[in-house]
Amino acid sequence: MALVKRSSAAAAVTSGPIDDIFAALAQRPDVVSFAVGAPDPALLSTELVSSLSLDAIRKYGSTVLQYGMTQGFAPLLDEARNLLRNRHIRCSLDSMHISTGGSGALHNVCSALLDPHDVVLVETPTYGPAVKEFGSHGATVVGVPSDDFGIVPEALEEALARYDVAFVYVLPTFQNPTGRTMPTERREQIAEIVVRRGTSIVEDDVYSDLRYRGVSPPALCSFAPDNTIYITSLSKTLAPAIRVGITVMPPDLLHSVLALKQGIDMQTSTYCQAIAAEFLGSAAGAAHLAHVIDAYSAKLDTLVDAVERHFPQGFRWLEPEGGMFLWVEGPRGFDADALLGTALREGVAFLPGSVFYADGDADHRNTMRLSFANVPRADIDRGIAVLAALCEDTA
Numbered sequence: 001m002a003l004v005k006r007s008s009a010a011a012a013v014t015s016g017p018i019d020d021i022f023a024a025l026a027q028r029p030d031v032v033s034f035a036v037g038a039p040d041p042a043l044l045s046t047e048l049v050s051s052l053s054l055d056a057i058r059k060y061g062s063t064v065l066q067y068g069m070t071q072g073f074a075p076l077l078d079e080a081r082n083l084l085r086n087r088h089i090r091c092s093l094d095s096m097h098i099s100t101g102g103s104g105a106l107h108n109v110c111s112a113l114l115d116p117h118d119v120v121l122v123e124t125p126t127y128g129p130a131v132k133e134f135g136s137h138g139a140t141v142v143g144v145p146s147d148d149f150g151i152v153p154e155a156l157e158e159a160l161a162r163y164d165v166a167f168v169y170v171l172p173t174f175q176n177p178t179g180r181t182m183p184t185e186r187r188e189q190i191a192e193i194v195v196r197r198g199t200s201i202v203e204d205d206v207y208s209d210l211r212y213r214g215v216s217p218p219a220l221c222s223f224a225p226d227n228t229i230y231i232t233s234l235s236k237t238l239a240p241a242i243r244v245g246i247t248v249m250p251p252d253l254l255h256s257v258l259a260l261k262q263g264i265d266m267q268t269s270t271y272c273q274a275i276a277a278e279f280l281g282s283a284a285g286a287a288h289l290a291h292v293i294d295a296y297s298a299k300l301d302t303l304v305d306a307v308e309r310h311f312p313q314g315f316r317w318l319e320p321e322g323g324m325f326l327w328v329e330g331p332r333g334f335d336a337d338a339l340l341g342t343a344l345r346e347g348v349a350f351l352p353g354s355v356f357y358a359d360g361d362a363d364h365r366n367t368m369r370l371s372f373a374n375v376p377r378a379d380i381d382r383g384i385a386v387l388a389a390l391c392e393d394t395a
């Protein structure tokens, strides 16, 4: 019998198939893993972070080791405004806060927006940890049909007519898991619907700086600023361990979010925020980002080339213009979930697409997410050759 009483939130979240896959991978360093959606360790620059850290200490002294404002470290808030302006988001200081990563932002925002039994609409497929977060607040998560460009406007209209919705959660740029990007016109359509219906959007945008080709569409937030809570983070460009996220929202909501954040983690580490401010404001930071983009772009080229050469007929994939993911769909009857065990034995890993569907719908077992950022470039072709051969045998 459990001695410690659990909350209903703890009961609502259980470990899932992704946790099992990562536990298996931890025992198998030999595996070429397209499963992990983390940055390349070779691009996590200890030299850069130590020099940014020294610069921050020289500039701000012991302030960086002190408690600070819950809203965020002022120099970082200033730098963040420039970053947001480049994404066509014009915001005043009273609409921004610095969170402990994008994940912290999501938690803070959900704490302010969600009550048990509220409905959250999500794209299909969508980012799994967000679904877990919504579930931990007692929300019901409903998937809205989506195509290669994101959530389908007509389907969103239908869902909004059917449910009383707390918010719609979308990842318009280099989506996790599909890598797809919502074009400008679709963003305008979604924004128009949301504004007309008086609902809110949570826009999760942690990959948009990793663009390898093409032109960035304006953030969805820029088309519906009064209805959107916008979340971004420096985890994919600087380092996940710095744990810095940036959020924009209507000022009256920010007030509640900050009051709640005081109880959640008081503030995001001042030290990490100072490092992040140096990163965003320095030529060294810009040079690092350019280097990261070059390296991931080369990996994506290698991956696309390998997939084109090795995958059998009947498989299709979405070629992203950035981010970390390539989404593969096999023919009907192909079962990626069943393939994973064999793939691991043969030395290659991926995440079955089914784990990214909020409804756990068995219809999606023919899909896979291939994450390329964390795989050494030299291993990509070999890994894809093995995976493609297994797909050919089972499709």
Ligand SMILES: Cc1ncc(COP(=O)(O)O)c(C=O)c1O
Pocket (backbone or CB within 6 Å): 037, 100, 101, 102, 103, 104, 127, 171, 176, 204, 206, 232, 233, 234, 235, 240, 244, 245
């Ligand atoms: C879509 C999405 N949102 C949020 C996060 C969390 O980012 P952070 O490290 O900033 O908490 C991730 C991390 O993989 C992600 O893929």
